[in-house]
Amino acid sequence: MNSIAEHIADFLKEYPPFNHLTFQELSEIATSIRVVNLEKHKILFQINDVLHDSFYVVASGVINLSVIADAEETLLNKCHVGDIFGLRPFFAKNNYMMTAKAREESIVYAIPIATFRPFVANNSEVLNFLLQSFATNTPNPKDKENSRGKLISDNVYYSDQQSEMQYFQSLNYNNSPLKTIITSTVIEVAQLMTETLMNNVIVCDNNMPIGIVTDTDMRSKIATGRFPLTASIDKIMSSPVITVQENVSLAEAQLLMLKHNMTHLCVTQDGTNKSAVKGIISERDLIIAQASNPGVLIKEIKRSQSPKDLKQIRERLADLIQNSISKNIPLSHINNIASEINMALIKRAVELSILELGSPPARFAWLSIGSQGRKEQLLLTDQDSILIFEDVIPDKYRDVKDYFLKLGKKTTVTLEKIGYELCPNGHMGSNMLWCKSLTDWTKQYNSWMNTPGENSNDLSSIFFDYEIAFGEQKIEEAITNTVFKNAQNNTLFFDFLGNDALRKNAPLTFFKNFNVEEEGPNKNKFDIKTRALMPLIDGARLFTLNYNIRGINNTYLRFKQLAITDVKNSEIYLNCAEAFLILSKFRTLEGLKNDDSGQFINLNELSKIDKEKLKNALNPMKELEELIKSKFQLTQFS
Structure with a gap:
């Protein structure tokens, strides 16, 4: 083995998931790895690029992963030495959904997927690691304590939102598949497939799956003359069939196809080949499913024109949460996704109010407080919010406050129609007390924090858990500065x-x-x-x-x-x-x-x-x- 490959194998064995492979296996992989030198700011791949045939490991330097949302670039993750990225070609057929760009001079190792795939298929530790990395894009799902402090930025989790969402999603598939029996001949099955316009058929014994035949089998085994048309179908079927349960998720289905190098999965009553056939999942079903995931929900929210539209999306979110929990998806992931969708709903509610009332007379921020501010709102709980507008000259103050109270009222009514009940304590942007200027809010926080005993009856600790849903980030930052300044030695x-x-x-x-x-x-x-x-x-x-x-x-x-x-x-x-x-x-x-x-x-x-x-x-x-x-x-x- 040459010394470069040896050096690469030595490096890889220190990091997951490569530490689950033997040195022999790593050496074999290392010989086909390409070393890519990237200058500062050089792009390795960007959104919508065609997928590469490799995935990447950072050997030195830092690679930034970012997406473009609402016309601005958002940094999702920084990949440091030993981190894996660019796993999309493993699990998906469509183009890249994020941009990878060198933050400084960097070296990455490009590992060809074709070389690596057999090691994935034979090693569940490696497979699970890759799946989790793909689903969360956190650097190392096994490394709970995450000593490098990657958890500091909690949006690491949304990294590739589309992909993470796939982890949860249930699939629609053909639940009246074409079936045949083992004694059928190839010609009979070919005629059946032609008549029904189907490109696959499940071979059953007593309604239990024993094999599958696809168009590809017909082409590669019959058209090439390897078997005669009169042969019985079992001669050309693929067996055993890979079976799954009815509520399989998109990501699980992708994994199984990847692991067994199959293009179809058979759905059975209990997920084994010892029970009745219920349907068939094809690669095409996976591609269609990718178009209807929660990333798409967020797009739909942005286009919604009425509370009714938004309410339907909120109901679909409830199904998503239910499905995710039943699949034992980690709650921290579900929380992140739900809160992103909740935030998008709140933001849209504010936008619809603005469309009706006309442009705001001053800049402002709508903050969700309490459970939504903490990104912990999985269930429909009541709405908690505050509205902060920038300081204006005294003559204008009343008109400006009037506008924002109307905006608050309209928004809370819309949110109520979507299904978020009004806050019984009145902690809402539609309440005179919680809709005021930045200076007034600063005074409010100063008084709460410096004389807490005197004003304690209206000091609710939820005012310290907030997240901007709409508006001016700088206003939120000003409140945060006030809070932390007052907290010092207090x-x-x-x-x-x-x-x-x-x-x-x-x-x-x-x-x-x-x-x-x-x-x-x-x-x-x-x-x-x-x-x-x-x-x-x-x-x-x-x-x-x-x-x-x-x-x-x-x-x-x-x-x-x-x-x-x-x-x-x-x-x-x-x-x-x-x-x-x-x-x-x-x-x-x-x-x-x-x-x-x-x-x-x-x-x-x-x-x-x-x-x-x-x-x-x-x-x-x-x-x-x-x-x-x-x-x-x-x-x-x-």
Whole structure:
């Protein structure tokens, strides 16, 4: 083996998924690898380019991956040494959906897919790694702690939105496939395929699949004279058939075709070849499905003209969430996708109001606060928002505020029609209190944070979880600067927030039973929102503000980031992150089942295992509580 190939194999064996291969296998791959030198800002491939025959690993330097959305370029991910990118040709037939560009002088290794494919097919570790990388485009899905801090930018997750969405999507396929029996002759089957205009047929025994014949088999085995037309069909069929269950997702189907080098999959009742045939999935079905994924939902939202259109899309999102959960897709992924779609819906609601009212008289920002601001709104919960407009001269103030109150009112009405209930506490941009100028908002935050005891009755901690849905980014940044400036060494504020976080009732009684509601419509149910999720949400927010961690609002990602920032307590934070996902999943399942916000869990409907799982997820809260008390020197009654 030449020394360059040896050097490449040595390099690759340090990084996943290559570390799952033997040195012998790596050496074999390394001999066909191309070394690509890229100058600074050189583009390797861009959106809509035809797919290359290779995927890439960064050997030195940094490669930026970006997409163009709304006419501006958005950086999705930075790939550092050892990171894999450009996996699209493995899993898809259409063109690139993002641009890869060298951020500095870089060297990448181009690994030919044809060379690498057999190693994928024979090694499930490698296959799973590639699939997860493709689905999330995070550098290394196995590397939970992500020491390089890649999680800092939480939009790493949306990297190639289209591809991630495919991971979840259910497929439409032919559910009345052409079938034949093993004793049929080739000529009979060929006539049948011609009459029905089908390019494939499943060979069955007792309605169970034993083989498949496609146009390609007819061409390569019959037209070439290898077998006579009178041969029985089993002579030319491909066997065994690769079978899948009915609710297979797009990505799973793509993987199986890739793994077995097949163009068709057979759908059976239980996913094995020992049960009845229900349908057939072709490569063409996959290509069609790629056109109707949630990336497309977002495009549809942008084109929608009425609340009715938007409501239909919101209902399709509920199906998507349900499907994703049933396929055990990680909740953090589902959250990201749902929040992107929710945000697009809110943004469109604001745009429709502007189309009706005419151009705004000043620049402004519509911020989602609370669960949507934290990107945790999987279920239809109430809407929480604030509206901030830029400062205007005193003479104009009233007219400007009038316009924005009207805008707030129209938008909240539209959102209500889409299915987001009005906030019972009135935390909405249509409320005089929460629609005001930047200076007024700055004063509001100053007063909340510097004299929290006096104004505590209207200080809701959800005002510290916000995400811009529409408008001027600089306005959001100005609020963030105010918040973090006031937070510095502000003992009074942290004392207040800390006690607020500790005030929630314990989720378990002294005897380790669930603390359930004692009266009212939810009697004997467990309030998972107030007793389990809120203490984690409050704790994550408290520490994030205290450690000056900006730009991360999501509770799960806040805990992941805290584990990097405050290393000595990292275990507590990581346990809390995990607990938060488990509890959120319980809440989501309850909400999907009852078509509500999932706040109250009916414990009688949980299995014994689920009850244990729920109880165990409450354990990290005690540690978090102790950490809050010691960090902010709080007794419960300070």
